[in-house]
Amino acid sequence: MxxxxxxxxxxxxxxxxxxxxxxxxxxxxxxxxxxxxxxMHELSEWPDLDILQTERLRRHLLGMTSAYxxxxxxxxxxxxxxxxxxxxx
Numbered sequence: 475m476x477x478x479x480x481x482x483x484x485x486x487x488x489x490x491x492x493x494x495x496x497x498x499x500x501x502x503x504x505x506x507x508x509x510x511x512x513x514m515h516e517l518s519e520w521p522d523l524d525i526l527q528t529e530r531l532r533r534h535l536l537g538m539t540s541a542y543x544x545x546x547x548x549x550x551x552x553x554x555x556x557x558x559x560x561x562x563x
Contacts, residue, residue, distance in 0.1 A: 477517075480516065480517055481517065484517060485534070488510065488537070488538060488541045490506050491503065492545065494506055495544060498552050503545070518531065518535075
């Protein structure tokens with residue numbers, strides 16, 4: 475697999491991660507997160523990265539911070555809703 479193709483695949487996984495968190499499908503989220511971790515590791519170990527590829531990978535991995543923040547926010551919202559329902563019930 476070429477580096478560009480692998481990076482595009484990780485980009486699609488990142489969007490699926492956020493979408494799945496927003497849908498609150500926690501079991502599926504865990505599977506997607508695991509696949510993201512695998513691809514991030516594989517890309518970070520890619521042989522013979524040039525400077526441009528290294529910078530693209532660095533920016534992409536920094537972008538994962540935003541994706542994980544969205545996942546955390548969805549989790550907090552889910553917990554808050556459950557807590558509110560328990561108090562009202």
